[in-house]
Amino acid sequence: xxxxxxxxxxxxxxxxxxxxxxxxxxxxxxxxxxxxxxxxxxxxxxxxxxxxxxxxxxxxxxxxxxxxxxxxxxxxxxxxxxxxxxxxxxxxxxxxxxxxxxxxxxxxxxxxxxxxxxxxxxxxxxxxxxxxxxxxxxxxxxxxxxxxxxxxxxxxxxxxxxxxxxxxxxxxxxxxxxxxxxxxxxxxxxxxxxxxxxxxxxxxxxxxxxxxxxxxxxxxxxxxxxxxxxxxxxxxxxxxxxxxxxxxxxxxxxxxxxxxxxxxxxxxxxxxxxxxxxxxxxxxxxxxxxxxxxxxxxxxxxxxxxxxxxxxxxxxxxxxxxx
Amino acid sequence: xxxxxxxxxxxxxxxxxxxxxxxxxxxxxxxxxxxxxxxxxxxxxxxxxxxxxxxxxxxxxxxxxxxxxxxxxxxxxxxxxxxxxxxxxxxxxxxxxxxxxxxxxxxxxxxxxxxxxxxxxxxxxxxxxxxxxxxxxxxxxxxxxxxxxxxxxxxxxxxxxxxxxxxxxxxxxxxxxxxxxxxxxxxxxxxxxxxxxxxxxxxxxxxxxxxxxxxxxxxxxxxxxxxxxxxxxxxxxxxxxxxxxxxxxxxxxxxxxxxxxxxxxxxxxxxxxxxxxxxxxxxxxxxxxxxx
Numbered sequence: 001x002x003x004x005x006x007x008x009x010x011x012x013x014x015x016x017x018x019x020x021x022x023x024x025x026x027x028x029x030x031x032x033x034x035x036x037x038x039x040x041x042x043x044x045x046x047x048x049x050x051x052x053x054x055x056x057x058x059x060x061x062x063x064x065x066x067x068x069x070x071x072x073x074x075x076x077x078x079x080x081x082x083x084x085x086x087x088x089x090x091x092x093x094x095x096x097x098x099x100x101x102x103x104x105x106x107x108x109x110x111x112x113x114x115x116x117x118x119x120x121x122x123x124x125x126x127x128x129x130x131x132x133x134x135x136x137x138x139x140x141x142x143x144x145x146x147x148x149x150x151x152x153x154x155x156x157x158x159x160x161x162x163x164x165x166x167x168x169x170x171x172x173x174x175x176x177x178x179x180x181x182x183x184x185x186x187x188x189x190x191x192x193x194x195x196x197x198x199x200x201x202x203x204x205x206x207x208x209x210x211x212x213x214x215x216x217x218x219x220x221x222x223x224x225x226x227x228x229x230x231x232x233x234x235x236x237x238x239x240x241x242x243x244x245x246x247x248x249x250x251x252x253x254x255x256x257x258x259x260x261x262x263x264x265x266x267x268x269x270x271x272x273x274x275x276x277x278x279x280x281x282x283x284x285x286x287x288x289x290x291x292x293x294x295x296x297x298x299x300x301x302x303x304x305x306x307x308x309x310x311x312x313x314x315x316x317x318x319x320x321x322x323x
Numbered sequence: 324x325x326x327x328x329x330x331x332x333x334x335x336x337x338x339x340x341x342x343x344x345x346x347x348x349x350x351x352x353x354x355x356x357x358x359x360x361x362x363x364x365x366x367x368x369x370x371x372x373x374x375x376x377x378x379x380x381x382x383x384x385x386x387x388x389x390x391x392x393x394x395x396x397x398x399x400x401x402x403x404x405x406x407x408x409x410x411x412x413x414x415x416x417x418x419x420x421x422x423x424x425x426x427x428x429x430x431x432x433x434x435x436x437x438x439x440x441x442x443x444x445x446x447x448x449x450x451x452x453x454x455x456x457x458x459x460x461x462x463x464x465x466x467x468x469x470x471x472x473x474x475x476x477x478x479x480x481x482x483x484x485x486x487x488x489x490x491x492x493x494x495x496x497x498x499x500x501x502x503x504x505x506x507x508x509x510x511x512x513x514x515x516x517x518x519x520x521x522x523x524x525x526x527x528x529x530x531x532x533x534x535x536x537x538x539x540x541x542x543x544x545x546x547x548x549x550x551x552x553x554x555x556x557x558x559x560x561x562x563x564x565x566x567x568x569x570x571x572x573x574x575x576x577x578x579x580x581x582x583x584x585x586x587x588x589x590x591x592x593x594x595x596x597x598x599x600x601x602x603x604x605x606x607x608x609x610x611x612x613x614x615x
Binding site for chain 1: 343360361375421423433444448482486540542569
């Protein structure tokens with residue numbers, strides 16, 4: 001085969017992308033190898049993250065030098081991640097649907113681009129700015145208005161009661177709300193695109209049957225975009241699981257206990273990695289840094305599964321559409 | 324079809340029961356409320372950042388470096404420019420090159436694999452990339468917190484975006500243009516660099532600008548790689564931490580001092596200005612072009 005230098009150069013540049021991804025996976029796995037060996041399955045199911053006594057001589061445990069009394073359990077952070085993302089999805093889905101319907105059907109076509117641009121802009125606001133707004137506006141609002149209000153109305157359910165503390169406003173609810181704000185535009189714009197692609201004939205047939213405009217949207221249009229909606233939700237979930245700064249700033253940074261109400265402070269995997277940097281560096285055996293690499297690997301695998309699912313759903317949808 | 328007219332005519336229809344009318348009215352009410360729920364926070368974010376950011380504004384922000392949690396932002400501003408600029412210098416050749424490959428030669432299995440893995444990289448949490456760079460560059464290679472580690476991390480983040488947007492832009496150039504150039508006896512590099520890339524330049528530039536906006540607003544991957552410094556960058560790419568604006572926002576808002584909060588909001592104002600100007604500008608330009 002003739003060597004074509006230009007094509008070769010471009011393909012080398014292109015292959016650098018998969019190479020970078022593979023390097024991330026392999027180097028994280030290699031680096032956390034000792035930690036995986038030391039922690040075993042207790043890593044995923046333990047609730048206790050303790051760096052051990054960093055001032056005593058390290059002891060040999062399971063063939064590895066670790067600080068005395070060190071245990072690394074990340075169940076609390078896995079639960080915090082899944083719970084905050086799950087609640088965020090529960091909030092974001094109805095809001096996204098309403099928002100997409102409003103822009104696609106109620107806004108005059110002339111103004112539609114401006115409305116959809118407004119929603120798109122929410123998605124590009126940097127995470128740290130959302131977090132800043134969360135601390136200065138949302139958290140006080142939760143502490144003084146939303147938490148007492150929810151507790152008064154729904155307080156008979158223990159999960160919604162402030163009786164167990166958590167009156168600072170920092171916690172699971174704040175984290176879920178900022179996540180919901182960040183993923184709503186993703187779901188809404190995906191849905192908006194496909195609502196605008198619903199064939200005119202479908203809408204006209206429904207109108208001809210005497211349906212009101214809202215009944216047309218609900219009965220004729222929404223069933224047609226259901227698959228896109230599911231794809232958008234999974235995409236949003238992928239973003240929520242890995243979100244770091246906004247969650248870090250409003251979640252309260254809890255360690256070593258599981259949330260028992262919606263107002264309890266939490267940590268997610270991503271926010272925990274950031275908060276642990278300084279303390280983990282103090283560990284002379286390096287096991288804390290390696291365990292953090294393991295938890296980063298866990299987060300990576302979770303998002304990989306979720307994003308893979310999103311792609312699979314998108315492909316199925318495309319097949320259905322072209323069939 | 325005017326949506327407003329439809330709504331009106333269907334609501335005014337003669338044989339609608341009061342239940343269906345009420346049901347529709349509540350439905351539309353909830354939909355507009357949903358839009359408000361998403362628009363109001365954005366407007367409030369802009370309002371809070373602009374009002375508090377402007378009241379913290381002064382020329383000393385641009386002339387002095389941070390001193391503990393007070394002083395100016397000169398070190399952070401230059402640091403952000405350095406990190407984002409460096410990331411672009413690394414990422415643009417790779418991203419645009421990958422875009423050229425995917426668009427010109429990528430209709431094969433290798434192209435499909437690269438596209439898929441590039442999407443996976445886009446979906447990777449930024450903190451995971453940050454931690455990867457931390458163990459690789461900062462610890463294993465011994466660079467310590469440094470500008471180069473931060474730049475490479477940001478570059479890994481934005482390369483997949485650049486590749487995807489460049490590919491789309493290049494694919495938008497009609498094949499007849501390529502054929503005409505080949506017919507004149509031109510070789511691949513001439514066709515791509517002299518004809519296809521210039522025609523697709525606005526699209527590629529859009530990608531570069533959006534990548535710049537992403538890297539200016541990014542925080543998490545830099546905490547583990549660039550670190551933080553109160554001093555101006557001294558020209559060293561390794562073994563020397565650098566400051567950046569998003570660190571000020573995150574870290575200083577948690578300090579108990581008024582001066583720290585003022586700096587955090589001033590930094591937030593600068594970051595938001597860059598991100599919003601780029602994003603709004605790009606969208607307006609795209610709209611204008613699609614109508615021309």
